Amino acid sequence: MGKTVRDVLVRTLENLGKKSFKRFKNKLNDWEFKEGYSQIPYGKLEEADEEDVAKFIINYYKEPYGIEVTLGVLEAIDERQAAENLRTALKTVSGCVSHEPAKREDQGAAAGGEQQTGDEKHFVDKHRTDLIQRVTLVAPILDDLLQDGLLPCEAYDTVRSINTNQEKMRALYDHVKSWGNKDKDKFLQSLIRHNPPLIRDLEEAKA
Template sequence: MGKTVRDLLLDILEELTGAQLKRFKSKLNEVQLKPGCKNIPKGKLEKADTDDLTDMLIEYYTDGYAPEVVHTVLEEINMKNLALQLFESVGRPEPEGQAAASSSSEAQSTAVEQDEGIHFVDKYKAEIIQRVTVPDSILDILQSEGLLGDEAYDQIRSKFTNQEKMRELYVKSRGWGKSDKDKFYKALRKEQPFLVKDLGEK
């Protein structure tokens, strides 16, 4: 029998040293969450060991959302190797150049990107604005793809909150066609895989 989401999250948390676990709990208490969710109280987190912490993650965020929360916190405390390990264990979307290059995966990707004529990034605009936690990484990709000039890039980066940055990005993207939105979607899929997976399953 395969491991449960709880088992996989516990495996990740047990990789953290004492100091790293302390940083994880501190960031978890203040991390941006999707609407309707609340941060675990600091008092509960302080004395929690990895078992208790895993139980609280599942209790507060469920099996479906807890991996995304853990991923976000790991990224923000610069534990990128563990974030990658979490992707691989829980189920990361196929990276480009591997199985996604096959015809069946390409068809599935297209179905995810566009539904009833509405592109993924348009259909879930409100959720993307509220829930993206690494807008700067997405902006870097879009600039490298030629979708954002230096001025637009700097204007978006100058915004204070993640939501303000994403709202400004949507303003700058009003003239984008399907191929440009596809690049936006791929950047989201790379940097926020759990978010894309969650929205795609709605």
């Protein structure tokens, strides 16, 4: 069996050393998380070892947000080499490419290839409810996202195991909310490829 994300996180934390590992836990406790996510109670973190902290990160934040948080905390405590090593290691986890959060300069095209400005929502955010309720071919979309490196293996397997299309799409959106516009564009292209009538219908409604 190949390495998991948790294995790689454990190794990264073990390589920090005692002082840096303590700084990592302190910064993780002070981190400003996205809406819908909560802090790991410091009572749990204070005495936790590297394996415990890795487990908490995966349990509390799943993937890929747990990876994003870990990279952010490492860089915030000036452990940039550890962050770079983690990025490299994640590329080979279970044969999957790790998700790298989109940088600000990657924010870009909206639904029809038009540039978004200001606070304009991306097509997949604007039509979230309709897409969750009406997408009928979810499996090939998951395959595309796995291939593009937007879904790690564990997340892919989790979403695939859900029974209904609506629940699969709802679970998928837990990951979509952490993506930038460039990644959402890839998601949209997959939607267009596998559910074209629905996307045309939503485009016409938008117009």
